[in-house]
Amino acid sequence: MQRFVLGDVEVFPIAEWRGAFAPVDVLFPTMPGELWREHESWLAPDFVRDGDYQATFRVWVLRSAGRTVLVDTGLGNDKPRDAEVLDRRDGDFLTRLAAAGVRPSDVDLVVNTHLHADHVGWNTRLADGDWIPTFPRARYLISKADYDYWNPDGGGTPKSTFASPSDIRASFIDSVLPVHQAGQAVLWEGDSYRIDADLSLEPAPGHTPGSAVLRLESGTDRALFVGDVVHTPLQILQPDHDTCLSEDQAEAARSRRRVLAEAAATNSLLVPAHLGGAAAVEVARSNGNFSIKRWAA
Template sequence: MTATIEIGAVSVTRVMEWEGLFAPGTELIPASDPQSWDDRRELLAPDHWDPESGLVRACLQTFVLRSEGKTILVDTGAGDHKERPYIPVFGHLETGFLARLEEAGVRPEDVDVVVNTHVHIDHVGWNTYLADRAWVPTFPNARYLFSKADFDYWNPLNGHERRGAFVNQNMFEDSVLPVAEAGLADPWEGDTHRIDANLTLELAPGHTPGLSVLKLESEGERAVFVGDLLHSPVQILSPDWNSCFCEDPDRAARSRRRVLSWAADNNALLVPAHLGGQHAAEVVRTGDDFAIKGWAAFHDDVTV
């Protein structure tokens, strides 16, 4: 449930919250059809897709980065005990995530920075936990980074028309607002936000208005943590295919192509949020599209 790799001077530990069959591939990626999944069976099964049911295998995970003496979390999953009426698979969970985080050497009070790549229920859930029937910040010493575009968009008081309003019901109130009310939220503006010498957030809008990717560049090695820029390897092979959760599909496809191009041209490891099985890919160009050259060497022995 945990695994670590080194990228330059930065260690990256993957801590799993949940893994399982999530949704039919043709529903998650509406531009696809059953044949397109079956044609890619060798790549997708069994880690990313179950041929018998047609369901995508997905996961919720947090990446723990140790950079320049700080402990940084990238995304915080779905969280426990949350009321999620329109996506019950992520509702009322009890996953033992904090215990696994501690097994990886991280107590809540040790975290310095929480990066939410975007504001969706499965990326902000462990921002808070339930204590005495109130939602309080899980990581009391951390600064929580949100793109201001997403922070404002998902605040229900701002009245935006949102495609994902039902799916994300209650999310801002139980997982974002308590952090802001505690004075721990740092909404950032502009196209980029530098965290330290190794880590930079960069907007890649479309899935949400403020989706951001986290670029890691250290000692000549590179990776990019892309959140929900893509949900399945099929979107690497067919980068114009969006998920059903994208707020602005055309913009999402443009962002996906741009980030995939950067990863391929800079030999950067691509680290999506939800891929089952092997979780991070080396991508290369194939004409106007992309292919998977190999997978990251995540291993099971946690080193801290």
């Protein structure tokens, strides 16, 4: 089990699934094919293989200020989904979590960076035919903007091309609504939400209206857990290209540029949700362009 320490915060990455998710020309419709070919020597095999985007669905476990915090909750089990990789899974995530020394009852806080199905799956589990919170003691931090947008009764009109309206509705009903009904959801809004002395949340909209970044500042160490603000390292080099999964691609690109600029200026470790390989990276900026400075060890 990998483990690293940033200031006073321990960090454990747990990979729930790895593999080919979608063809890159489908997932990144504006990204030129020659760009993938130009960088294939270092993108393969962790990030692209045979024209397919290689995804890692990862949950980050943080121990901060005496509490256990999960950053996103992955795919979940038993949930009906359109995409084969998500559909009615029978995975061993809770076993992997236990290997990191964490039982469901140990989790104090869950941070959902946004409410796409692959980030909220283990918010709940199936028990006697009902969806109940997987982490019985935890508070779940959920952006109010995302909650209102994805709520079938909230009037939002999701328009990303990858999930059907029925799939989006199902994800909200089985993975988000039960947490709210149990009284464990904290719907945060505004320019920031302070979790503790080392952790805070800030909006980074575009991928979804309520997409957020978890900022870690502890001692001299900095990290930005950016969820789906970045899907592939090519978006560091070419941040204006977005995925077909985003609700507002132009706004997502603006958020990505802002986050990359902060990562470069503060020497923050950039920690996206789905990168393979080292999974985290340091970013440099020169003449308005971004580059990969160093991969995390």
